[in-house]
Amino acid sequence: MTTNRRGAIVVSWASAIPGREPKLVDVFGRVLKYAGQLKQTGRVEDVRVFVPKVGAFRDTLMLFGDLDALMAVLYDPELEKLLVEGTIVVQGLDVQVWEGGEPNWMSTSPDPYFEQLKKHGFI
Secondary structure, eight states: OOOOEEEEEEEEEEEEOOOOOOHHHHHHHHHHHHHHHHHTTTTTSSEEOOOOSSSSSEEEEEEEEEEEHHHHHTTOOOHHHHHHHHHHEESSEEEEEEEOOTTHHHHHHHHHHHHHHTTTTTT
């Protein structure tokens, strides 16, 4: 069984903690430098930053690549340190790992949820 193990680490946050905006600029600069190093060394394939235009205000940093490599990055002590610093300067820091993202992912990747539904006779 071949699976498409592509994904992203998704880090989002609501806003700066009032009075800590200058520190946010410093921490975010170091996060971007770290993310650039991850890309340069091949540990992630791409780094992107998104800001909302519609909907809830949540800036987002996404690190894309091989899902297993991303899981290793998730446990990198340097990332952990930067995330802890992030909790000191922003509100609502959230970290998630997503699988997918390729145009044909849903048609080629067996979804464990659907496999369990089939196993238990629900579909």
